[in-house]
Amino acid sequence: MASYSTNEFRGGLKVLLDGDPCIILENEFVKPGKGQAFNRVKLRNLMTNRVWERTFKSGETLESADVIDQDMEYLYSDGEFWHFMATDGSFEQFPADAKAVGDTVKWLKEQDVYTVTLYNGSPLTVTPPNFVELEVVDTDPGMKGDTAQGGSKPATLSTGAVVNVPLFITIGEVLKVDTRSGEYVNRVKSS
Amino acid sequence: MSEQPAWRPHASLAVLKSRAQQLAFVRGFFAERGVLEVETPALGRFGVTDPNLDPVAVTVSAPGVQVGWLQTSPEYHMKRLLAAGAGAIYQVSRVFRDGERGRRHNPEFSMLEWYRPGFSDDELMGEVADLVCNWLQCERPDTLSYRDAMIAWAHVDPFEASDRTLRRRCEEWLEPEQLAGLGRDGCLDLLMSFAVEPNLGQERPVFITSYPASQASLAKVSVESGVPVAHRFELYLKGIELCNGYWELTNPEEQRQRFQADNRIRRASGKPEMAIDDAFLAALDHGLPECAGVALGLDRLLMLKLGLTDIAEVLTFPLEEA
Numbered sequence: 001m002a003s004y005s006t007n008e009f010r011g012g013l014k015v016l017l018d019g020d021p022c023i024i025l026e027n028e029f030v031k032p033g034k035g036q037a038f039n040r041v042k043l044r045n046l047m048t049n050r051v052w053e054r055t056f057k058s059g060e061t062l063e064s065a066d067v068i069d070q071d072m073e074y075l076y077s078d079g080e081f082w083h084f085m086a087t088d089g090s091f092e093q094f095p096a097d098a099k100a101v102g103d104t105v106k107w108l109k110e111q112d113v114y115t116v117t118l119y120n121g122s123p124l125t126v127t128p129p130n131f132v133e134l135e136v137v138d139t140d141p142g143m144k145g146d147t148a149q150g151g152s153k154p155a156t157l158s159t160g161a162v163v164n165v166p167l168f169i170t171i172g173e174v175l176k177v178d179t180r181s182g183e184y185v186n187r188v189k190s191s
Numbered sequence: 192m193s194e195q196p197a198w199r200p201h202a203s204l205a206v207l208k209s210r211a212q213q214l215a216f217v218r219g220f221f222a223e224r225g226v227l228e229v230e231t232p233a234l235g236r237f238g239v240t241d242p243n244l245d246p247v248a249v250t251v252s253a254p255g256v257q258v259g260w261l262q263t264s265p266e267y268h269m270k271r272l273l274a275a276g277a278g279a280i281y282q283v284s285r286v287f288r289d290g291e292r293g294r295r296h297n298p299e300f301s302m303l304e305w306y307r308p309g310f311s312d313d314e315l316m317g318e319v320a321d322l323v324c325n326w327l328q329c330e331r332p333d334t335l336s337y338r339d340a341m342i343a344w345a346h347v348d349p350f351e352a353s354d355r356t357l358r359r360r361c362e363e364w365l366e367p368e369q370l371a372g373l374g375r376d377g378c379l380d381l382l383m384s385f386a387v388e389p390n391l392g393q394e395r396p397v398f399i400t401s402y403p404a405s406q407a408s409l410a411k412v413s414v415e416s417g418v419p420v421a422h423r424f425e426l427y428l429k430g431i432e433l434c435n436g437y438w439e440l441t442n443p444e445e446q447r448q449r450f451q452a453d454n455r456i457r458r459a460s461g462k463p464e465m466a467i468d469d470a471f472l473a474a475l476d477h478g479l480p481e482c483a484g485v486a487l488g489l490d491r492l493l494m495l496k497l498g499l500t501d502i503a504e505v506l507t508f509p510l511e512e513a
Binding site for chain 2: 029036055
């Protein structure tokens with residue numbers, strides 16, 4: 001397995017620390033003119049999502065972590081695992097457990113493409129695209145002529161996600177939603 | 192569409208103008224005091240032995256020379272000039288230190304180095320204060336011993352604490368297994384960098400003086416309150432290390448021994464040993480006049496002048512864009 005020395009540390013590098021895969025966020029080089037050099041490094045533990053601050057003597061090394069991001073299509077859930085298929089033409093399938101899917105579960109729509117982060121070949125996290133388009137399956141009846149006014153109501157989407165929508169939205173409409181904020185963006189014309 | 196490499200200068204035009212003014216100020220300062228500006232090689236046949244400095248090696252082809260070293264400071268060459276009777280001299284030069292890149296480091300940087308025959312470290316500190324405070328328009332520096340600074344902020348006595356106590360103290364930053372390979376001076380450097388330095392010179396500049404003898408480098412050592420201390424000083428402002436000065440060691444025998452000790456440390460830590468600069472030692476054998484010398488980082492001085500916190504902001508092109 002490759003390893004990286006402190007002078008190769010940079011934001012985005014994936015390394016193993018205390019046995020967990022981590023991504024380097026910041027690397028600060030500190031050295032008295034005539035003294036020993038150190039690196040103060042901020043890393044996010046990809047297993048726990050916690051941010052760690054660690055100090056290294058310059059020249060110390062960390063093993064690289066076998067972590068890659070891959071685009072995958074969501075296929076189905078069998079109740080225990082959510083199954084994804086690589087879109088690189090390999091048709092390789094990967095089962096992701098509830099921990100890996102996490103909150104993304106509420107944005108999972110079959111045949112849509114997600115970023116699956118693989119650690120040693122197994123899904124570690126599943127990240128939705130910034131915007132998804134989902135159908136409204138339940139909401140209070142729409143109010144005619146209320147397109148310009150404010151006010152909102154909850155709407156349940158096909159994946160089970162609940163978002164606040166304007167009052168004029170009706171069941172069966174397809175909405176564009178920002179997955180980062182969980183907010184309604186606009187209606188999408190059904191094709 | 193492929194991304195264009197960054198080609199624009201990092202420093203703004205206003206910064207470039209301030210840099211030019213700073214250089215003019217420095218030259219005026221020394222001209223007024225009758226200190227001679229000199230130029231010595233940036234590329235030499237020898238690099239420093241200092242265990243914590245990694246010079247950049249370059250291949251050269253010239254009669255009798257196959258390998259050259261970009262100088263980490265013009266010290267050896269300037270001391271050869273002093274031994275030859277140059278008198279008070281200064282130099283503005285580019286120096287090179289491998290592996291040093293961060294918010295306050297670039298592997299190539301501008302150094303102002305000067306030597307004052309007949310000056311002690313105290314007298315040279317006065318001149319450093321004149322230069323820095325006139326340029327920055329700041330208050331005169333305080334003076335604090337290395338020992339008092341360590342006691343105040345790292346809560347250890349660097350001269351009295353046992354190795355075990357020092358290591359304990361360092362466990363705030365390093366795991367025990369990382370500390371295993373760190374010597375006493377390494378522990379002190381860690382505490383200096385993380386516990387002490389950020390507090391130094393926040394109101395006005397402060398000189399740190401009387402370093403442990405083990406960190407004397409090329410400074411004279413004498414006994415103060417029962418412990419051997421180096422006649423070495425550094426100036427800090429806003430937590431930034433600005434210069435490093437010595438009442439210079441003139442004894443060639445002791446210099447030889449320090450070079451050998453450096454190489455022993457290098458060998459023990461797996462670093463290449465450095466050939467010892469025999470021309471420099473020959474100059475000491477001939478006789479280096481009693482003098483004090485100091486090296487000051489001009490990029491950092493400019494950062495302080497302009498209130499900038501990243502060295503890249505005062506450089507036209509930091510290494511990764513150069």
